[in-house]
Amino acid sequence: xxxxxxxxxxAGPVGLTLSTxxxxxGYSIKHIDNRAEPTHTGRADGIQPRSLDLLRNMGLKRKIxxxxxxxxxxxxxxxxxAKGIHRTGTWASCPNFIDARYPFTTLLHQGLIERVFIEDIxxxxxxLQRPWTITGFQNDGKDPNYPVEVSLAxxxxxxxxxxxxxxxxxxxxxRSFVRDQLGVKIHHKDPIxxxxxxxxxxVRTDFPDIKMKCTIHSDAGSIMVIPRENNMVxxxxxxxxxxxxxxxxxxxxxxxxxxxxxxxxxKSYTISWDRVEWFSVYPIGQGIAERYTLDExxxxxxxxxxxxxxxxxxxxxxxxxxxxxxxxxxxxxESGFAPRTLLSTYESERKLIAENLLDFDARYAKLFSARIxxxxxxxxxxxxxxxxxxxxxxxxASCEFxxxxxxxxxxxxINWGPEHPAxxxxxxxxxxxxxxLRSGRILTPATxxxxxxxxxxxxxxxxPLNGSYRLxxxxxxxxxxxxxxxxxxxxxxxxxxxxSVFAHRDQSRDRYHVRDNPATDFLSVCTVLNAxxxxxxxxxxxxxxxxxxxxxxxxxxxxDQRVPEAKAAxxxxxxxxxxxxxxxxVRPDGYVGCVVKLVDGRGTCEALDKYFGVVTGRKLGDERAxx
Numbered sequence: 001x002x003x004x005x006x007x008x009x010x011a012g013p014v015g016l017t018l019s020t021x022x023x024x025x026g027y028s029i030k031h032i033d034n035r036a037e038p039t040h041t042g043r044a045d046g047i048q049p050r051s052l053d054l055l056r057n058m059g060l061k062r063k064i065x066x067x068x069x070x071x072x073x074x075x076x077x078x079x080x081x082a083k084g085i086h087r088t089g090t091w092a093s094c095p096n097f098i099d100a101r102y103p104f105t106t107l108l109h110q111g112l113i114e115r116v117f118i119e120d121i122x123x124x125x126x127x128l129q130r131p132w133t134i135t136g137f138q139n140d141g142k143d144p145n146y147p148v149e150v151s152l153a154x155x156x157x158x159x160x161x162x163x164x165x166x167x168x169x170x171x172x173x174x175r176s177f178v179r180d181q182l183g184v185k186i187h188h189k190d191p192i193x194x195x196x197x198x199x200x201x202x203v204r205t206d207f208p209d210i211k212m213k214c215t216i217h218s219d220a221g222s223i224m225v226i227p228r229e230n231n232m233v234x235x236x237x238x239x240x241x242x243x244x245x246x247x248x249x250x251x252x253x254x255x256x257x258x259x260x261x262x263x264x265x266x267k268s269y270t271i272s273w274d275r276v277e278w279f280s281v282y283p284i285g286q287g288i289a290e291r292y293t294l295d296e297x298x299x300x301x302x303x304x305x306x307x308x309x310x311x312x313x314x315x316x317x318x319x320x321x322x323x324x325x326x327x328x329x330x331x332x333x334e335s336g337f338a339p340r341t342l343l344s345t346y347e348s349e350r351k352l353i354a355e356n357l358l359d360f361d362a363r364y365a366k367l368f369s370a371r372i373x374x375x376x377x378x379x380x381x382x383x384x385x386x387x388x389x390x391x392x393x394x395x396x397a398s399c400e401f402x403x404x405x406x407x408x409x410x411x412x413x414i415n416w417g418p419e420h421p422a423x424x425x426x427x428x429x430x431x432x433x434x435x436x437l438r439s440g441r442i443l444t445p446a447t448x449x450x451x452x453x454x455x456x457x458x459x460x461x462x463x464p465l466n467g468s469y470r471l472x473x474x475x476x477x478x479x480x481x482x483x484x485x486x487x488x489x490x491x492x493x494x495x496x497x498x499x500s501v502f503a504h505r506d507q508s509r510d511r512y513h514v515r516d517n518p519a520t521d522f523l524s525v526c527t528v529l530n531a532x533x534x535x536x537x538x539x540x541x542x543x544x545x546x547x548x549x550x551x552x553x554x555x556x557x558x559x560d561q562r563v564p565e566a567k568a569a570x571x572x573x574x575x576x577x578x579x580x581x582x583x584x585x586v587r588p589d590g591y592v593g594c595v596v597k598l599v600d601g602r603g604t605c606e607a608l609d610k611y612f613g614v615v616t617g618r619k620l621g622d623e624r625a626x627x
Contacts, residue, residue: 001162001163001164002030002161002163002164003028003143003146003163003164003165004028004029004030004146004163004164004165004166005022005027005028005029005165005166005167005334006018006022006027006028006029006030006165006166006167006168006169006330007029007030007031007032007148007150007152007163007165007167007168007169008029008030008031008032008169008171009032009033009133009134009168009169009170009171009172009177009178010032010033010034010170010171010172010173010302010304011031011032011033011035011038011114011118011128011130011171012039012110012114012171012173012302012303012319013110013113013114013117013171013302013316013319013320013323014171014301014302014303014304014319014320014322014323015031015033015169015171015302015323016114016117016118016121016171016323017117017319017320017323017324017327018169018171018301018323018326018327019031019117019121019126020058020060020117020120020121020124021058021323021324021327021328021331021465021467022327022330022331023120023121023124023125023126024120024124024466025327025331025466025467027330027331027334029121029126030129030150030152030163030165031121031126031127031128031129032128032129032130032132032133032134032152033128033129033130033131033132034130034131034132034133034155034172035130035131036130036131037130038111038114038115038118039109039110039111039114040111040278041109041111041200041277041278045107045108045109045110045226045228045234045316046105046106046107046226046314046316046317047064047069047105047106047107047108047113047316047317048105048314048317048402048403048404049094049098049100049101049102049103049104049105049403049404049405050100050317050321050403050404050405050407050442051316051317051320051321051404052101052102052106053101053102053404053442053460053461053590054320054321054324054465054590055320056461057461057464057465057590058464058465059464060116060117060120063116063119064106064108064112064113064116065106067108067112067229068229069106069107069108069228069229070106070107070108070211070227070228070229071104071105071106071107072093072104072105072106072107072212072213072226072227073092073093073094073103073104074090074091074092074093074212074213075090075091075092075093075212075213075214075215076089076090076209076212076213076214076215077089077090077091077214077215078209078214078215078216078217078218079217079218080217080218080219083268084218084266084267084268084269085216085217085218085265085266085267085268085269087208087209090212093105093213093403094399094403095396095399097396097399098399098400098403098405099405099444099445099562099573100403100405100445101445101458105213107226107227107228107229107234108228108229109200109228109229110316112229113316129152131154131155132152132153132154132155133152133153133154133155133177134150134151134152134170134172134177134178135151135152135153135160136150136151136181137149137150137151137168137178137181137298139295139297139298143164145166146164146165146166147164147166147297148164148165148166148167148168148297148298149162149163149164150162150163150164150165150168166297166334167297167298167299167330168297168298168299169298169299169300169301169326170298170299170300170301170304171300171301171302171304171319171323172304173302173303173304174303174304174307176300176304178298178300178304179289179300179304182291182294182298184289184290184291184294184300185289185290186287186288186289186290186307187287187288187289187290188285188286188287189286189287189288189358189359189362194238194240194241194283194284195238195239195240195241195251195252195281195282195283195284196236196237196238196239196281196282196283196284197236197237197239197253197258197261197279197280197281198234198235198236198237198278198279198280198281198282199234199235199237199255199258199259199262199273199276199278199279200228200232200233200234200276200277200278200279201232201233201273201274201275201276201277201278202231202232202233202273202274202275202277203233203271203272203273203274204271204272204273204274205266205269205270205271205272206269206270207225207266207269207270207271209225210225210227210233211227212225212227213225213226213227216265216266218264218265218266218267220261220264220265220267221237221238221239221261221264221265222237222238222265223235223236223237223238223262223265223266224236232277235262237258237261237262237265239251239253239257239258239261239281251281252281253281255276255279258279258281259273284307285307286307286308286358286361286362287306287307288305288306288351288354288355288358289304289305289306289351291347292305292346292347292350292351293343293346293347296340296343296344299326299346301319301322301323301326301350302315302318302319302322302323303315303319305322305350305351305354306318306354306357306358308357308358308361314357314361314402317404318353318354318357321350321353321404321407321589322350324465324589325346325349325350325589326346326350327467328467328587328588328589329342329343329345329346330343331467331588332467332588335467335521335522336502337502337522337616338615338616338617339616339617341413341617342413342414342615345412345413345414348410348412349409349410349412352409352410353407353409356401356406357401360397360398360401360402363394363398405442407441407442407591408438408440408441409440409441409591410440411439411440413614413615414587414593414615415439415440415591415592415593415594416429416439416593416594416595416611417429417439418431420594420611420614421614422594422607422610422611422613422614423610424596424603424606424607424610424611425603426596426597426599426603426604426606426607427594427595427596427597427607427611428575428576428582428595428596428597429595430575434575434595434597435574435575435576435582435595436573436574436575437574437575437584437592437595438592439592439593439594439595440591440592441591441592442590442591442592443460443472443584443586443590443591443592444460444573444574445458445459445460445573446458446459446460446556446560446569446570446573446574447459447558447560447569447570448528448554448555448556448557448558448570449533449554449555449557449558450462450551450553450554451533451536451538451550451553451554451555452538452550452551452553454533456558457554459472459526459528459554459570460590462526462552462554463516463524463526463552464516465588465589465590466516466517466524466588467521467588468516468517468521468522468523468524468588469522469523469524469585469586469587469588469593470523470524470526470585470586470587470588471499471523471524471525471526471583471584471585471586471608472526472528472583472584472585472586473485473488473525473526473527473528473546473581473583473598474528474556474570474571474574474576474581474582474583474584474598475527475528475529475530475581475598476529476530476568476571476576476577476578476579476580476581476598477529477530477531477578477579477580478529478530478531478536478541480579480580481579481580481581481598482541483600484580484581484598484599484600484604485542485543485546485598486543487600487601487602487604487605488583488598488604488605489542489543489544489545489546490543491602491604491605491606491621491622492545492605493545494621494622496609496619496620496621496622497605497609497620497621498523498605498608498609498611498612498613498616498620498621499519499520499523499545500520501522501616501618501620502520502521502522503519503520504519504520504521515551515552516552518548518549519545519548524549524552525545525546525549525552526549526552526553526554527542527546527549527552527553527554528554528555528556528570528571528581529541529553529554529555529556530556530567530568530571530578530579530581531555531556531557532555532557533555533557535555536553536555538550538553554570556568556569556570556571558570560572560573566578574595576595580597580598580599581598582595582596582597582598583595583596583597583598583604583608584596585608585611585612593611593615594607594608594611596608596611602622605621606621609621
C-alpha cells in the first residue's frame with residue numbers, strides 16, 4: 001500500500017496553497033480533485049492586500065500579476081434618488097491608515113490563480129490526480145507512523161485505490177464528504193437570508209463606475225459591481241431576500257431574468273451584455289464548522305469550514321491563511337521542532353478569525369443598511385483623528401479585517417502574552433507600551449537598506465515563506481549595543497540554546513552560499529542596525545553568529561512618512577528604542593511571536609530560550625541562566 005505524508009482532497013485555493021508549501025518543504029503528497037481540470041469560469045476572484053504580501057513571500061505574486069488583473073483602489077457607494085440612483089461617496093478600499101505595501105484589491109479569475117499554484121506543485125514533484133474523489137477514510141492507527149487509511153476512486157468508478165497517510169486534509173468546498181463523515185456540523189450565524197445571482201461578462205453601459213467596485217442600493221434591489229481582467233465585469237445581483245413576502249431560499253432565476261433585474265436596479269443608466277462568461281445562482285448563509293479537526297490527523301479548511309457573503313470578498317483570502325497556518329505547524333511537528341500539541345492551535349486560531357469575520361460582516365452590513373454615512377464621517381474614516389464615531393470605528397475595523405491586516409491571534413503557546421508560561425522581565429508588550437508590536441499580529445512593514453549590495457528592500461519580505469521562524473535583531477546604534485550583541489551571540493552559540501539545539505547535524509557540509517538557513521532550518525536571522533549603510537562593516541562589527549547571515553544585515557537608514565521624525569524608521573515603527581534596539585521573533589507565517597529587550601549579559605538569550613522552550617517543548621538554555 002502506498003504511503004504519503006499528506007493526502008489532500010480538493011484543488012481549490014486552500015488545498016493548492018497547502019500542497020504548494022508542503023511540496024516545497026519536501027513532503028510526499030497525494031493530491032486529488034473531483035473536477036477534470038481547473039476552474040474554467042466563475043468562483044472567487046478577490047485577492048486582498050495581505051494575501052498579496054503572502055503570495056509575494058511565496059514567490060508567486062509576479063506570475064499572478066502577469067495575468068493583468070483589475071486593481072481596485074476605491075469603492076463607490078450608490079443609493080436611491082428621485083431619478084433612480086446616485087453616487088453618495090467613494091472610499092479607498094485600503095485606506096491610508098493601514099500600512100499596506102499594496103493598498104488595493106486584486107481581481108482575477110480563480111482558475112488563473114489555481115494554475116499558478118498547480119505549475120508550482122508540479123515543479124516540486126506533485127501530480128494532481130483528476131477527476132478522483134474520496135470514498136472513505138479512518139484513523140485506525142494500524143500503522144503508527146501512517147495512521148490514516150484513505151480510500152479514493154475515479155469519479156466514473158473505473159479505478160479505486162487505498163493509501164495510508166500521516167495526515168488527511170479536506171479542501172473540498174462547502175459540500176464536504178470528509179466533514180459529513182466526521183459528523184461536524186456547520187453553525188449558521190443567520191439562516192439563509194439572501195439568494196444572489198452572479199454573472200461574469202463583457203457589458204455595454206453608460207454607468208460611470210463600471211470599472212470601480214460598487215455597492216448599489218436602489219428601490220428595485222441591490223447589486224455589487226466587481227471589475228475583472230480582460231475588460232470583464234462581475235455583477236452580484238440580489239434576487240431574493242428573507243424579507244420578501246414570497247421568500248424561498250431555493251429560488252432560482254434565468255440569466256435573462258437576472259439581466260432584467262440588473263437593468264431595473266441601474267435605472268436611469270442602461271446596461272447590455274456583449275458576452276456572458278459565467279452565470280450562477282446561489283443562497284448565501286453565513287456559517288462556521290463547529291470543529292476544524294477531531295484528532296489532529298484529519299483536518300479541514302477553507303469553504304469546508306466557513307462560508308461568507310460575497311460582499312467582503314474573503315473566501316479565497318481566508319483559505320490562503322488557513323493553509324499556511326496549518327502547513328508550517330505540520331512541518332514543525334514532523335521536523336521535530338515542536339510537540340504535536342502545536343497542531344491544536346490551528347483550529348483555535350483559524351476558527352476565531354472566521355468567527356470575527358462573520359461578526360464584522362454582519363456589523364458592516366447593518367451599518368450600511370441602517371443609513372447613508374455623512375461626508376464628514378467618510379472623511380473621518382480616512383484620518384487618524386483621536387475622536388471617532390461608532391461608524392468610523394466600525395468602518396476602520398472592517399477595513400483592517402477585509403484587507404487582511406486585522407487578523408489578530410490570541411495569546412497561546414506560540415504568541416506571547418501575560419499568561420504565557422515563559423515569563424521574563426525583558427519581554428516587551430504592546431499592553432505595557434514597551435513596543436508597538438502585538439503578539440499574534442502581522443509584523444509591521446519596514447523599508448531598509450541591505451548592506452551587502454545597497455539594495456533598498458522590504459524587511460518583512462526578505463525571508464521567504466520557508467517554514468522557518470524569523471529572528472529580527474534590531475541592533476540600535478552599534479556603538480551602544482556592541483556588548484549586548486556580543487553577549488547575545490555568545491549565549492546563542494551555547495549547545496542548549498534555542499539557536500543551537502536544531503543546528504544542522506552535518507557541520508562539515510559547505511553552506512557558504514546558503515542564504516536563509518546556513519546554521520539551522522529552525523530559524524533565519526536578520527540584523528538591523530541604526531547606522532548608514534556605508535558605516536557598517538559586517539565582519540568587523542558583528543559576531544560570527546550574525547555575520548554568517550551576511551545577506552540579512554541591514555542599515556535602518558530609509559526615511560518613512562509614517563514616522564517622519566525618526567532617525568531609524570524601522571526601529572521606530574516596531575516601537576523599539578533607536579539606540580538600544582530589541583529582538584523580534586516572527587512565526588514562519590509572518591505573525592509576531594514575542595518581542596524581547598536587547599541588553600548586556602545573558603538576559604536577552606535567556607528570555608528567548610524561555611519562549612522557544614515553550615514553543616518547542618524542550619528544556620533550553622544554560623541551567624545557570626535561571627539563577
